[in-house]
């Protein structure tokens with residue numbers, strides 16, 4: 525999620541939730557090829573996050589071909605193509621969910637990424653694919669492959685994340701188009717581009733798409749409005765998807781993924797009990813502080829404002845939370861976060 529699933533947040537999610545996989549924020553292929561520092565920062569990850577999939581967006585198949593190889597060289601576990609972003613400045617350039625309206629280009633982009641992944645796996649040297657020299661230098665500085673990595677060049681899975689349609693639901697025809705390119709998985713957010721984030725995600729439409737996808741070996745993942753593992757079990761039961769992506773439901777709540785084994789077991793039973801209870805406030809605050817410190821460790825001190833939204837998400841659902849959030853929104857360092865937390869009385873913690 526853009527502006528959210530940065531390396532510091534993914535580290536915290538990996539430590540306290542351990543989902544089956546994580547995605548980077550969506551990363552623009554032009555910016556990667558241009559050598560933009562912010563795009564290259566988005567391509568940072570650590571081993572604890574594995575399996576980690578890099579998500580990319582753009583509209584130029586040649587750039588996708590190059591960036592697919594950059595992603596392979598950096599050792600990611602998969603490449604996901606964003607065909608779901610509804611934001612105006614993305615879709616107006618023909619990227620993200622605008623590709624739903626342009627199936628020929630969408631297919632060409634998928635083929636370009638698959639070709640990049642295949643070429644890299646068969647031994648293509650990254651220096652020879654037309655990248656600018658500053659990009660090659662960045663890559664060399666980052667990847668420095670070990671001898672073992674040099675020998676093993678895995679063929680990364682290529683996947684697509686998309687929506688139900690542009691301004692109307694066309695998901696059955698749209699997944700049929702995507703399936704022609706034999707992607708490994710299709711993730712579907714149950715809204716159209718014009719809906720943005722309004723209304724409820726339409727899991728009936730996701731279920732219809734899942735039926736089409738299940739006639740092939742491609743996996744289908746559903747997405748939208750899942751805020752608990754109880755929600756997740758219900759959505760899987762009604763839609764028969766192979767998996768679920770959780771976005772907003774993990775904001776301030778990396779622990780949500782701890783209950784995934786409960787959900788798996790629950791899916792085998794006709795009815796069941798509720799998953800284990802919420803984490804206590806002490807742990808939530810400790811993790812908020814650890815997250816803030818880790819954000820600084822990864823170079824975030826000068827842009828600490830970007831951390832504040834996460835602090836707000838951790839501080840929800842207890843008496844006096846609004847007041848604590850207001851103080852967190854003024855924090856300019858992890859030291860300030862520590863001070864806010866120190867100032868919360870034992871009385872408040874006791875009440876929760």
Ligand SMILES: Cc1cc2nc3c(=O)[nH]c(=O)nc-3n(C[C@H](O)[C@H](O)[C@H](O)COP(=O)(O)O)c2cc1C
Pocket residue numbers: 525526527528548549550579606608609685713747748749750769770771772773
């Ligand atoms: C702030 C924000 C940033 C997002 N950025 C991305 C992104 O970079 N790539 C992507 O595929 N989806 C992105 N999404 C969409 C989510 O991944 C997800 O599809 C959507 O929020 C619905 O799922 P949810 O109800 O579980 O959040 C973003 C959503 C939000 C709210």
